[in-house]
Amino acid sequence: MTARAVELRADVAIAGLGLGAIAAAMAVVRAGRTAVMAGPESRLGGQVTAQLTAPLDEHPHIETAGCSTSYRAFRDGLRAEYGGVVNPGGGWVSRICFEPLVGERVLAAMLAPAVEAGRLTVVTGATPIVVEQLGARIAAVRFRTPEGELRLAGDVVIDATETGDLLPLAGVDWIVGSEGRDAFGEPHALPGGPDSRAEQSCTIVAALVRDDGPHEVGAPPEGYAELRDAQPFSLTLANDADHEHTFPFFDDGVPPGSFWSYRRVRDPRQVGGPDAAIINWHGNDWYGSPLTAEPERTRADARRLAVAFVHWLRTEAPRDDEAGTGYPELRLAPEVSGTPDGLAETPYVRESRRLASARPVTELDLAPRAGLARAAAFDDAVGIAWYHADLHPRVGGHSSVYAPTAPFQVPLRALVSERDGAPVNLVAGAKNLAATQVAAAAYRVHHGEWAVGEAAGALGAVAVDRRTSPADIAGDPSAQVALQVALLRAGVPIVWATDLGPRHAAFVAGSLLAAHGGLDDDRLRRLEVRPDEPADTEALAALSRAAATLAARFDLEAPAPPERAGASWADLARTLADPILTAADALGHPEARHGVTARPSRHDPE
Structure with missing residues (x-):
C-alpha cells in the first residue's frame, strides 16, 4: 500500500466492471460527460465473462423489441463475431449462446472509442475499501489494488458492483436475503419475517469441451462423495411447484433439449472448432453459505463443489447409451473460460445487497394482471425489462422459485436511497436496486442489469449537467421527465x-x-x-x-x-x-x- 493514493477523477465514478457498470459508463460518455470505472475482476463483463454465464437470459420479444439501442448493439456485435450466425452455441436456454471470450471482445470494442478519446478510464483488479464522505455527498471511493491504493472521485458515484459493495461502506441502509412474506405480502417470499442469511445460491461456473476420445480422469477430489450425495448430483431439475424433469446428457431428441445443449456456447456444426458448453446447473449451485456475509468461505466451497460436479459428469453421470456411467471425453477448458483451470474467475452472483426502501419494487408490482399486458406502471420509469422471478435455492435449504411476471419497468425511485442523511450523489447501478428478493430475481439477468446500469449512468450525467444530485432529480417531477426524455432520445425505452x-x-x-x-x-x-x-x-x-x-x-x-x-x-x-x-x-x-x-x-x- 502506497502512502499516498493515486487519484483518478471524472464526472461520474463507477464501482464495478459488469454489465451494469458498462451500460452506465456508455450512458455517461454518450451524454458528453467523463467516467472512470474500477472493479476487482481481471476483466470486463461480469456475468458474461468473469462469471462465465455468457448465454443471455432474456424475454420472448428480445429479437425485435424490449431493450435499448445499446443493448441491441451488444447482441448484434456478438453475432457479427461469428459471421452472422444467430445462435453460435445452439444452446436452448437463450437465443444467443456464445463464448465468454467473444463477449469480452465485443464489450471492450464498444468501450474502446471512449477509452481512446480519454472520456473513459477502466481499472481492473481494484477492490473498494473506503467511501469518503463530505457532508451529504460521497467525495471519493478508495480501492485496494496490487500496485497500491487508488482513489476515484466524481460528482456522482454509481455502485455497479456485483454485490452492492459500496452500500455498507457509504452507510446506506441495505438489505439482503428474504424480507419475508409479512413485509409486503408477496406470494413467493419466505413465510414470516426477514431472514438475511436466506440469500440465493451462487455458482462457480465451469467451461467444458467435449473431445473425440476419453481422458484420464484421476482420483475424486477431496470431499467428493459427501458433496455428491448432499446436493445431490443429477441431471434432474425441480422447482417449488413439485415439477421436475430429467434431461438426457447429449441426445437432443426430446424437448426442450439435453443437459449439454442447455448452455452450449460453441456448436462445431455451425461455427467449427471444439464442442463447448458452460455448466451452470443445480449440481454446482452453492447454497451452503451466503456470499455477501461470508465471501471467502463461500467462494472456496463453491469452487470445491464445481470441481466435484465436473468429476461426477466425467465418471458417474448416466450415459444416454446406458453403457456404463460418466463421460471421460469431457475436460475443463481454459481456452473457453479465459482462466488457467477452466473455472470461472468469480462466482455467478444471483443476489446483491439492495437499497432498503419503505416502498421497494415487489413481486406484486411485477405480477401479471388480468386483462392487461403489462405489469404495474411507474410514472418515473427509466427503463424496461422482463424475466420471470427466478430464485435458485437459498441458504437454509429453501427450494427454487419460478414466479411469473408481466413486462415491467425500472423505476427511478429504486436507484437512490430514500433515507435522510444518505449520500445524495450515490446511485444503484446493477442488481442492488431497491427491490425485494423476489422482484430483484427478475431484474438480475443480463438485459435487466444493463437497463438499471444505463438508467443510472443517464441519471448521473443529467445530475452533473444540472449541477444537482441524483436524489434531487428523483424528487423533482419535472426533472424526472427531463431524464426520461434524455433516455428516450438515446434509444432507451421506458414503457413496453x-x-x-x-x-x-x-x-x-x-x-x-x-x-x-x-x-x-x-x-x-x-x-x-x-x-x-x-x-x-x-x-x-x-x-x-x-x-x-x-x-x-x-x-x-x-x-x-x-x-x-x-x-x-x-x-x-x-x-x-x-x-x-x-x-x-x-x-x-x-x-x-x-x-x-x-x-x-x-x-x-x-
Missing part, C-alpha cells in the same frame, strides 16, 4: 410497446405519453400500441390526459387536443407532446433553458 421502437418517428413522444397514462383501455390489453393506425376518441382522450399531466409538471398549460380527423396515434402523440419535450429538453440542458427555470437543488454549493 413492441411496435414503437427507437427508430419510429413517434418513439420519444409516444413513449413519454404512454408512460404517463397515455394508453387507452384497448392498448393496455396488448403490448402493441399500433402507432400508425388512426386514433379513436378513447385513444385521443388518453393521450390528452397524459399530456395535461406532463404539462403540469412544467407549469405549462395543457395542450389543446388536436382536431385532426383520421390522424394516427403517432401524429397525435407528437403534436401533444411537442411543448412538453421542448420544456424537458431545456430543463435537461441548463445552458439552453430558453426561459424554463430549473428548480434549485437543496444541495447546490452556496
Whole structure:
C-alpha cells in the first residue's frame, strides 16, 4: 500500500466492471460527460465473462423489441463475431449462446472509442475499501489494488458492483436475503419475517469441451462423495411447484433439449472448432453459505463443489447409451473460460445487497394482471425489462422459485436511497436496486442489469449537467421527465410497446405519453400500441390526459387536443407532446433553458 493514493477523477465514478457498470459508463460518455470505472475482476463483463454465464437470459420479444439501442448493439456485435450466425452455441436456454471470450471482445470494442478519446478510464483488479464522505455527498471511493491504493472521485458515484459493495461502506441502509412474506405480502417470499442469511445460491461456473476420445480422469477430489450425495448430483431439475424433469446428457431428441445443449456456447456444426458448453446447473449451485456475509468461505466451497460436479459428469453421470456411467471425453477448458483451470474467475452472483426502501419494487408490482399486458406502471420509469422471478435455492435449504411476471419497468425511485442523511450523489447501478428478493430475481439477468446500469449512468450525467444530485432529480417531477426524455432520445425505452421502437418517428413522444397514462383501455390489453393506425376518441382522450399531466409538471398549460380527423396515434402523440419535450429538453440542458427555470437543488454549493 502506497502512502499516498493515486487519484483518478471524472464526472461520474463507477464501482464495478459488469454489465451494469458498462451500460452506465456508455450512458455517461454518450451524454458528453467523463467516467472512470474500477472493479476487482481481471476483466470486463461480469456475468458474461468473469462469471462465465455468457448465454443471455432474456424475454420472448428480445429479437425485435424490449431493450435499448445499446443493448441491441451488444447482441448484434456478438453475432457479427461469428459471421452472422444467430445462435453460435445452439444452446436452448437463450437465443444467443456464445463464448465468454467473444463477449469480452465485443464489450471492450464498444468501450474502446471512449477509452481512446480519454472520456473513459477502466481499472481492473481494484477492490473498494473506503467511501469518503463530505457532508451529504460521497467525495471519493478508495480501492485496494496490487500496485497500491487508488482513489476515484466524481460528482456522482454509481455502485455497479456485483454485490452492492459500496452500500455498507457509504452507510446506506441495505438489505439482503428474504424480507419475508409479512413485509409486503408477496406470494413467493419466505413465510414470516426477514431472514438475511436466506440469500440465493451462487455458482462457480465451469467451461467444458467435449473431445473425440476419453481422458484420464484421476482420483475424486477431496470431499467428493459427501458433496455428491448432499446436493445431490443429477441431471434432474425441480422447482417449488413439485415439477421436475430429467434431461438426457447429449441426445437432443426430446424437448426442450439435453443437459449439454442447455448452455452450449460453441456448436462445431455451425461455427467449427471444439464442442463447448458452460455448466451452470443445480449440481454446482452453492447454497451452503451466503456470499455477501461470508465471501471467502463461500467462494472456496463453491469452487470445491464445481470441481466435484465436473468429476461426477466425467465418471458417474448416466450415459444416454446406458453403457456404463460418466463421460471421460469431457475436460475443463481454459481456452473457453479465459482462466488457467477452466473455472470461472468469480462466482455467478444471483443476489446483491439492495437499497432498503419503505416502498421497494415487489413481486406484486411485477405480477401479471388480468386483462392487461403489462405489469404495474411507474410514472418515473427509466427503463424496461422482463424475466420471470427466478430464485435458485437459498441458504437454509429453501427450494427454487419460478414466479411469473408481466413486462415491467425500472423505476427511478429504486436507484437512490430514500433515507435522510444518505449520500445524495450515490446511485444503484446493477442488481442492488431497491427491490425485494423476489422482484430483484427478475431484474438480475443480463438485459435487466444493463437497463438499471444505463438508467443510472443517464441519471448521473443529467445530475452533473444540472449541477444537482441524483436524489434531487428523483424528487423533482419535472426533472424526472427531463431524464426520461434524455433516455428516450438515446434509444432507451421506458414503457413496453413492441411496435414503437427507437427508430419510429413517434418513439420519444409516444413513449413519454404512454408512460404517463397515455394508453387507452384497448392498448393496455396488448403490448402493441399500433402507432400508425388512426386514433379513436378513447385513444385521443388518453393521450390528452397524459399530456395535461406532463404539462403540469412544467407549469405549462395543457395542450389543446388536436382536431385532426383520421390522424394516427403517432401524429397525435407528437403534436401533444411537442411543448412538453421542448420544456424537458431545456430543463435537461441548463445552458439552453430558453426561459424554463430549473428548480434549485437543496444541495447546490452556496
